[in-house]
Amino acid sequence: MGKRKLFTDEQVDMANNINILEYARQAGYPIEQISPKEFKIPKQGGLRIDGNGHRWNCFSTKTGGGPIQFVMYMEKKSWVEAVKQLLGLSATLDSAQSLYRPPQKPEVEKGELVLPEKNNTYKHVFAYLINTRKIDKDIVSFMVKQKKLYENSHRSCVFVGYDQDGVAKYASVRSTNTMGSSYRGDVANSDKTWAFRMDGTSDTIRVFEAPIDALSYATFFKQYGIENHDHMLALGCLGDVALEQYLKDHPEIKQIIFCVDNDKWGHQAVERWTDKYKSDYSIAHHFPKGKDWNEDLISFFKEMESREVDLELDQAEEAEL
Structure with a gap:
């Protein structure tokens, strides 16, 4: 018999669709708007949150993701703890419900991918x-x-x-x-x-x-x-x-x-x-x-180069003897 899942698919979906901006504000994090489509949390190494509150990334640590990863990163929680935090299972479910934003179709449909212009050299x-x-x-x-x-x-x-x-x-x-x-x-x-x-x-x-x-x-x-x-x-x-x-x-x-x-x-x-x-x-x-x-x-190639240098030095010393 398989291991019982801690969360239902619906609960994980709910946690994944909680608005990061709303969660951050209620959690007391300072939010600053830097453009119509982007917000930041100061003194967090370049942490940016999309204007729709669905995604975030941090330039200094090269990390990012959705609301679950946001809680994991900001509050040093495990994935399970972050889901519980977002759903409010450790307190009440009402707080999670108030932050939940069901997925909506984007106002502007995704356009066609246009590849960057090629250079004339590689x-x-x-x-x-x-x-x-x-x-x-x-x-x-x-x-x-x-x-x-x-x-x-x-x-x-x-x-x-x-x-x-x-x-x-x-x-x-x-x-x-x-x-x-x-x-x-x-x-x-x-x-x-x-x-x-x-x-x-x-x-x-x-x-x-x-x-x-x-x-x-x-x-x-x-x-x-x-x-x-x-x-x-x-x-x-x-x-x-x-x-x-x-x-x-x-x-x-x-x-x-x-x-x-x-x-x-x-x-x-x-x-x-x-x-x-x-x-x-x-x-x-x-x-x-x-x-x-x-x-x-x-690191592998640096070690290889170091070994070659050591070998050459050993051979040179042997030649002098």
Whole structure:
């Protein structure tokens, strides 16, 4: 007999649709409006809340999400505690009901995705991904050939996701700046359902947060001489809408390996997803040693270079004897 769920689907849906702005105001957080479509909470490392109160993000910690993640972040609660807090199960349900805002159709329909203008070169993207991020050049070239990666007119990386008909539906931009501030974010009208992926032929899918982490993991496979046949998906966040779609389109998949960031948010997401998918799939996780897989990849090459230097010094000393 399966484990009894702590919350009904309706309760989780209610918690996910509580207005973040209203909750923050009632919780006593100072709210400042910075534009018609954006608010902020001062002294929180660039924490921004969308004008509709549905989503938030924090630039300094590179985190964000919906109301549940907001409570987890601001009040240092677990996912279960945050849901209870939002629903008012620890006190009364009335407070949650007063904040609940049923999902509504957007006033303006989502427009068509327009991909950023292409640059007439790929040199900045290649230099950044290969030299700075240490991703294998053949893997980068293959992504370019598949039109899943290109350089825009601002010299940034553009990672593209396509639907089942081969139509671009998602694009995320990552600045190639190595000094000063850098930008990363989704292109307007992107649909995360079709986030960046690397299709495979096995019955296993590996799930990442960002495209660069997926490419880094693929580089590790190549470094260790392992042929990679697994499907690889970069969610672009810690929401699993892209995974739901991918599993629907690939019934041959039997195993999910979560390879998200090694931080509080990544661990909590894996716990949540394990409970969600374990009845239909074999579930495993593989966290990086550092924060993410690219950090591990860069550290790997630094260690390799250090070993080569030590070997050269040893050989030089032996030659002098």
